Amino acid sequence: MKSLTINGSKRESVGKKATKALRNAGKVPCVLYGGDQPLHFAADEIAFKDLVYTPDVHTVVIELEGGEKLDAVLQDIQFHPVTDAILHIDFYQIYEDKEISMEIPVHTVGVPRGVKNGGVLRFNLRRMRVKGLPGNLPDFIEANVTSLKIGNKLYVTALKSDDFKIMHPDNTVVCQVRTSRNVVALDDEEDEEETAADEVPATEVAEGGEKE
Template identity: 55%
Template sequence: MKSITIKGSERESVGKKATKALRNARKVPCVVYGGDKPLHFSADELAFRDLVYTAAAHTVKVDLGEGKVRAIMQDIQFHPVTDKILHIDFYQLFDDKEVTMNIPVRLQGNAPGVRNGGRLLFRKRKLAIKALPDKLPDFFDVDISKLKIGDNITIESLLSDDFTILHPETMVVVQVKTQRAAIVVDEDEELEGEEGAAEGAETAAEGAETPEATDGGESKE
């Protein structure tokens, strides 16, 4: 998984007054849990742009000058009016200790069922998994190029020995549901329909070349 480096400074005071002063200086108070003791630090708001405002999942290297701490973002608080970042909680990573993290799902391809009038329902955009830090995937890539109307993809098809997915195997990730105007066809019928349409076009073209008598033509008496 890709990592983002956050350069910050360790906080000497964690009281309300000090926290307010940090926010007024456009810095975000943060804390890293999971180690021997909580690590309090602060960093510029812009330092979190690529971590917070993205659909991708990342690990973090907190750089405080004297060393780097590997972590993942666990919780974030925003101001209810301005949406400014108020506080971020991180959890420290260790090579031999599993961690729980939400991993985004990406859909690949175009579903034939949608072309036939079905409706694509993206049920789970993120999946919670448990894994060692080095086994954390960047995304779950889900191929929907064979989904017909009524088909779905469940957690079962995404299982791996590298991590544990913390959802039931039968949970639906994405599916194509029918609509009133939808046409349910299989691949053979689809091919036959295309061939029939081609033959029909050829017949129509031949018919157009053969003149036919009409009511406005000469009548034979």
């Protein structure tokens, strides 16, 4: 999984007045959990652009004064209800030998057969919560939808991996192909074909008759 570096500085004061002063200076107050005790720090709001405003997921290296580096993942984020400015971010410290739980985006591969026939691919789950060692977690999970016909569903069981554990019930639907007004035909490879009467070759014998 890709990693981003956030340069921050430890916070000496965590009161409301100090927090407001940080935000006025264009910084975001943050807390890192998972260590011996919570670590309060702050970083420039612009530093979170590639971490927050993206559909992808990343691990984070928090680099503090003195060269201290801590590996983490984003746990929670608060936005201003009007301006959407970042108000606060919580991180969780990770260790190479300890499993973590994260939401990983789902990327589809291929064009469903049902879509080619006029159906529509609908997503029920664009992100999947999985659990595993940080080094085993992927940037995204591939879902091959090529064989899906109209009415077919893709379940999380089809996306199992030895690298991580899926934290959803087996009957959870990731996506499905639904019918639409543009449906033009059923899938043809498994459908029985009937020959119309006017398509019978002239050389065939009619019932009770002779070849023409």
